[in-house]
Amino acid sequence: MKRKLALPLILALFCSVAPAQKITKAKASPAVAAFADSLANLRAAYYAYFRMWDDLDAPAPRVRRDPAYYKLFVPPTYYTAPVEQAFELKWSPEEYNTKHTAADSVYRAKQDSIRLFTVPDLERSAKVDRWVNKILLNYYMQYPERVLGNELYLADLKPLEDSQIVMNPRKEHIKSFLQPENPVESVDTESDLVIVRPNFWKYKGNGYAQFTQHYISDNWYKGGESTNSLLSGLVLEANFDDRQRLEFENKLEMKLGFVTAPSDTVHKYKTNADLFRLNSKLGVKAFKNWYYTLAAEFKTQFFANYKTNTNDMISNFMSPAQLDITLGMDFKQNKKNYTLSxxxxxxxxxxxxISNDKITDPAAFNVEPGHSTANLIGSKFTGNLTWTIIPSIVWESKLEYFTTYDKVIASWENTFNFVLNRYLSTKLFVHARYDDGVKLTEDNKSYFQLQELLSFGLNYTW
Structure with a gap:
């Protein structure tokens, strides 16, 4: 009898315990457990990160805000993004519940190449947002009564203005390990106060002396003459620039060269380079690299020059003397390896x-015979370029084009300076000139003129 009663009692007890176990298991939802574990792991990661501050020898970690998870920490709010994501064509509730329930956590998203303390990018933010939407969707389904807010309520919110934000400065308690300097008891301002005015002037110069020698024996099969030449020059510059509106440039050039003339029975030496030139240019800035400019240039030569085997004087000091005055716009550009004007x-x-009445042909200088002066009015273009092609090669070029709308005078000077070291260099000078105001003769059948000079020697720049 007792055995018969024991079996029903055991069955009744088993039936009463089984529903309780099911209820208990139903309360422990995997999604809720995964969400709680993820928050715990995230909290542990932050605390482990902040414990780095305990080591004073270690560099202070940089803490930055991470707004990617803000939906999980604000009061429960209904967002449309989780629902829209749930109804995508590539997603279904059955697939989500069967495959992704256990992985629905922030911690899993963190392992999926999402770092907490790096600068976020668009790809990372989108990936985090999808994981957050999945967690929120589970929350909406299990606890709909707790979702009191709505995304529409946040649309009317406006950020605080700068006047409404109160900044609380941090108060740092720093122990000073430096002893303060002894206080100054008295200061004589009249004697100790020094005012340094800016110096807008810059000075530079270049000097050179170069020699060329060419020897040919008397029985050389092609003939020819032995020659020696000497070329010297000095360039001085003084430039003013207030770095705002005003620029004043001044440049003095002196060049003198001699060459032996064996075929000239009258003169033993002749000049092959003779120049004295002074340039001044005053500019007032108009806009960007453009300046209103008033420029003046004066040039002449030092010594007399004669025709071969005669005493006919071609030119001399102040014969001619040329003065150019121009008014216009100047474009300037200064770069690392070149300057342009x-x-x-x-x-x-x-x-x-022309001061010397012994000049045989004044017309070569646009001065009519029987006169000593000439006045030319027109327009002019002047271009100056200094280009450091490589540190050992510098190209200086000056192009001038003057026209009276009846005649044209053009000049193009090019100097190539091949620097061997600080004191030695080779110079190649090429000067082309065009003047259609000169009358053509049997000796002069072209308006185009050319001069070239190559020399080697000493060179110094300061």
Missing amino acids: LLTSPLAYTFMY
């Missing part, structure tokens, strides 16, 4: 003067 002058005036 392009001066366009719609109004230009040139004054020619």
Whole structure:
């Protein structure tokens, strides 16, 4: 009898315990457990990160805000993004519940190449947002009564203005290990106060002396003459620039060269380079690299020059003397390896003067015979370029084009300086000139003129 009663009692007890176990298991939802574990892991990661501050020898970690998880920490709010994501074509509730329930956690997203303390990018933010939407969707389904907020309520919120934000500065308690300096008891301001005015002037110069020797024996099969030449020059510059509106440039050039002339029975030496030139340019900035500019140039030579085997004087000191005055716009550009100046002058005036009445052909300088002066009015373009092609090769070029709308005077000077070291260099000078105001003769059948000179020797720049 007792055995018969024991079996029903055991069955009744088993039936009463089984529903309780099912209820208990139903309360422990895997999604809720995964969410709680993820928050715990995230909290542990932050605390482990902040414990780095306990070591004073270690560099202070940089803490930055991470707004990617803000939906999980604000009051429960209904967002449309989780629902829209749930109804995508590539996603279904059955697939989500069967495959992704256990992985629905922030910690899993962190392992999926999402770092907490790096600068976020768009790809990382999108990936985190999808994981957060899955967690929120589970929350909406299991606890709909707790979702009191709505995304529409946040649309009318406006950020605080700068006047409403109160900044609380941090108060740092730093122990000073430096002893303060002894206080100054008395200061004589009249004697100790020094005012340094800026110096807008810059000075530089270049000097050179170069020699060329060419020897040919008397029985050389092609003939020829032995020659020696000497070329020297000095360039001085003084430039003012207030770095705002005003620029004043000044440049003095002196060049003198001699060459032996064996075939000249009258003169033993002749000049092959003779120049004295002074340039001044005053510019007032208009805009960007453009300047209103008033420029003046004066040039002449030092010694007399004669025709071969005669005493006919071609030119001399102040014969000619040329003064150019121009008014226009100047474009300037200064780069690391070159400087450029392009001066366009719609109004230009040139004054020619011949002081020596022994000059045989004044017309070569646009001065009519029987006169000592000439006045030319027109327009002028001047371009100056200094280009450091490589540290050992420097190209200096000057192009001038002057026209009276009846005649043209153009000049293009090019100097190539091949620097061997600080004191030695080779110079190649090429000067082309065009003047259609000169009358053509049997000896002079072209308006185009050319001069070239190659020399080697000493060179010094400061």
